[in-house]
């Protein structure tokens with residue numbers, strides 16, 4: 167099995183940002199990143215098992231982009247990770263430039279922070295799509311492990 171370096175995004179991939187967004191009052195939904203409480207996001211269905219598998223077999227980092235203007239969110243993301251994924255201690259990268267990450271796979275639901283220019287495989291995640299959710303993502307990673315891609 168090939169050991170891969172894998173970067174995993176937080177919001178929309180392991181943290182349920184959408185659910186928190188829907189709970190905001192309507193006048194705050196235009197820029198939910200400026201209002202959502204990052205410390206209390208739920209985790210996304212399937213993420214716990216998927217991250218556990220990936221962390222056991224590969225080198226995993228979390229790569230997330232907190233809103234620049236909300237300094238507290240940078241700490242909240244660190245605290246959130248410790249609560250839900252304590253095995254990922256010291257594996258958090260906060261950046262607005264995901265194209266600068268060097269590794270094999272980037273699992274991310276956004277394309278606005280350099281994801282399309284990531285030099286490895288960018289898995290464009292979407293929890294609601296059968297071919298882009300955690301099940302599909304793990305199938306993709308298993309093909310990479312076996313060097314089928």
Ligand SMILES: [Mg+2]
Nearest residue numbers: 175177178275
């Ligand atoms: Mg995201």
